[in-house]
Amino acid sequence: MDQHEAYQWLRERLIGPVTGGAARTVATALSADLARLVNRDPPFDPWGWADRIENYRFETGYPDAIFISADGRLVGTWIMGNDYRVKSQFYGGYPATYLERVRALFRDKQRTLHLFSGHVDLEKFPGDTVDISLAAESVHTSGSRHYADDAHTLEDVPLDRYDLVLADPPYSVEDAEHYQTSMVKRNKVLVALARLPAGAHVVWLDQVLPMWRKDTFDLIGVVGIVKSTNHRFRVMNVFRRK
Numbered sequence: 001m002d003q004h005e006a007y008q009w010l011r012e013r014l015i016g017p018v019t020g021g022a023a024r025t026v027a028t029a030l031s032a033d034l035a036r037l038v039n040r041d042p043p044f045d046p047w048g049w050a051d052r053i054e055n056y057r058f059e060t061g062y063p064d065a066i067f068i069s070a071d072g073r074l075v076g077t078w079i080m081g082n083d084y085r086v087k088s089q090f091y092g093g094y095p096a097t098y099l100e101r102v103r104a105l106f107r108d109k110q111r112t113l114h115l116f117s118g119h120v121d122l123e124k125f126p127g128d129t130v131d132i133s134l135a136a137e138s139v140h141t142s143g144s145r146h147y148a149d150d151a152h153t154l155e156d157v158p159l160d161r162y163d164l165v166l167a168d169p170p171y172s173v174e175d176a177e178h179y180q181t182s183m184v185k186r187n188k189v190l191v192a193l194a195r196l197p198a199g200a201h202v203v204w205l206d207q208v209l210p211m212w213r214k215d216t217f218d219l220i221g222v223v224g225i226v227k228s229t230n231h232r233f234r235v236m237n238v239f240r241r242k
């Protein structure tokens with residue numbers, strides 16, 4: 001029996017098909033302990049896509065629309081519907097329900113960084129924030145930390161402390177003009193994000209698949225986002241630090 005088989009064997013017997021909020025929290029902790037017990041390498045993800053999708057269904061109740069493809073990636077489409085509630089009214093703000101969905105997929109994460117944060121709703125998804133234009137106070141009322149920093153370098157941001165990054169850059173030159181910034185060089189941002197610890201996830205919403213170095217990240221998910229008529233399609237790209 002190799003390490004992976006040992007992990008699966010123990011997991012099935014000790015955890016099984018756990019459901020319910022509190023039970024899931026216990027299962028997550030146990031799962032991480034199990035991974036350590038059988039000496040998995042640190043990048044090993046105690047929560048695979050199957051667990052994440054199960055928790056997404058359990059927490060949101062949205063219809064089945066995300067799946068594991070034959071190559072192990074998360075694929076699917078979220079049709080958000082005709083809901084224009086972007087609470088902040090900020091140009092390019094996350095579509096209603098996006099944060100709720102991503103949070104349910106990554107419920108196990110301990111420290112989140114919102115990159116290109118704009119006016120992200122921290123009640124819906126707590127975390128620290130980074131934005132170049134919003135030289136806000138360095139601490140939000142919620143206690144989260146704000147970094148007024150450039151995503152191309154992230155010099156002031158202690159990236160090794162985060163296990164999840166949500167990124168929502170301007171998608172085009174025209175969009176960037178709205179924020180009075182220059183267009184983002186996506187590949188440079190992903191080079192900066194290589195300072196994340198192994199196993200950290202980057203959930204990158206965009207109209208383009210950013211270029212990344214294959215020795216630093218794996219692309220492990222691609223989910224299409226449809227808002228409503230006359231809105232642009234977007235894609236949630238999910239990377240995992242190797």
Ligand SMILES: C[S@@+](CC[C@H](N)C(=O)[O-])C[C@H]1O[C@@H](n2cnc3c(N)ncnc32)[C@H](O)[C@@H]1O
Nearest residue numbers: 092093094116118119120132133150151168179
């Ligand atoms: C699409 S908006 C993000 C909106 C956010 N998701 C929300 O729900 O409010 C893009 C943000 O990226 C910021 N931005 C643009 N260039 C940047 C850079 N080089 N570094 C950091 N932030 C940048 C802009 O100031 C803007 O707030």
